[in-house]
Amino acid sequence: MKLRDQLADRLDRVMTWDDKFNFKCHSGIDCFNSCCRDVTIFLHSLDVIKLRRALKITSTEFIEKYTHRVISSRSGLPAIILKMNEDEAKRCPFVRETGCSVYESRPYSCRLFPLDTEQGVEYTFIGNPTKCHGLLETHEWTVEEWRRGQGLREYDDLDHNLKDVMNAHEQWEQAIADPRMQGMFLTALYDPDRFRKFVFESSFLQKFQVDDDILEKIRDDDVALLYFAAQWLRFSLFGKKGFLKINRDYLERKKSEVLGNKGQ
Ligand code: SF4
Ligand code: SF4
Structure with missing residues (x-):
């Protein structure tokens, strides 16, 4: 099996912290910046804090200018998504020729890529080597090395603390439907x-x-x-x-x- 096929075969495979993967993203790669467009990026509460600081605006201005609000059909909880530019390319508002202009404050999902996780315990591999050529590089990481290098531990602490709040619908055994309550969540968390x-x-x-x-x-x-x-x-x-x-x-x-x- 060719390397590309082997890597494609890994897509969606569940990985633990010791599992290894190859990846290196850099400005010399032919796909540089190609992934920073037309992508759905759910923002974490900590992303808003970091990004609004980097942009020197209030969180209220950030939410109005840079995000869309969505309501989860499963939980009824509000979430926010980074708004892509409205032109044909649908580029991320923060991407520049030289790369990500908010790199130090980039969102959780951008840090995590080429991995994904729901609870921070099991990870899935979501990078597609036919599009993301950084996956064909020889630099090897364990999932834990990647997490540490990308500053993901800070997010884990918060997620752990907010778990009961984010899963409130499970205690009630129904989705939150009251718009006033959804507004409370939005303000308190984002x-x-x-x-x-x-x-x-x-x-x-x-x-x-x-x-x-x-x-x-x-x-x-x-x-x-x-x-x-x-x-x-x-x-x-x-x-x-x-x-x-x-x-x-x-x-x-x-x-x-x-x-x-x-x-x-
Ligand atoms: S925030 Fe940065 S890394 Fe994330 S999509 Fe936008 S430009 Fe790319
Ligand atoms: S597609 Fe992969 S290697 Fe290319 S810029 Fe995006 S993350 Fe980096």
């Missing part, structure tokens, strides 16, 4: 600037008592804010308080306002 405004500029801090050291941290740190947002989702979805403490005085005041209005 739009830290909007979520930060919600925390600091709405009645949030009257309803909840949040320790000063946590407030100080989430004021500037998007990743800390994401963990905080996950806790707020847990409270809203499953009633799990965690470090969120309800402000009893506020609740009592609201209760008497409602009762007072009813008595009028």
Whole structure:
């Protein structure tokens, strides 16, 4: 069997962390940049944080300008996809002649290629050597070496923490259908600037008592804010308080306002 055929044969094969594959992508290769077009890239929460920082814009601006929103039919959860340019070539807005202009902040899927994974445990090989000639190079990696080199561990920690939130539909045994709830997910998981405004500029801090050291941290740190947002989702979805403490005085005041209005 020819090398190309052998590699094509590997497509979709399940790989563990010790499995090996050959790959090297570089500017001298004849297919350089050819894969950065007409591709569906689901963005991770951490991708938004990294990309909006690299582009020096707010997460709200990033989401509006660079993404499409989709709703998963299985879970009802919102997700965001990187918007390709609307010309015929449908190139990624970040690709330049010299390569990826946001390379240090590139999305999770771009880091992972030529691999794919659902849970970060088993990997599948998705590169096609008839199109991606980097797979014909001799440089060899194990899956774990590739993961480490591409900075994927940072994503694993977050995924591990967010697992229960992202699988909320499984606990409820049905997809989330309420658009308000879908909007909550979108803001909490993908739009830290909007979520930060919600925390600091709405009645949030009257309803909840949040320790000063946590407030100080989430004021500037998007990743800390994401963990905080996950806790707020847990409270809203499953009633799990965690470090969120309800402000009893506020609740009592609201209760008497409602009762007072009813008595009028
Ligand atoms: S973000 Fe970078 S690596 Fe990913 S598709 Fe766009 S140009 Fe290519
Ligand atoms: S097709 Fe493969 S080798 Fe070519 S630029 Fe894309 S990732 Fe690199």
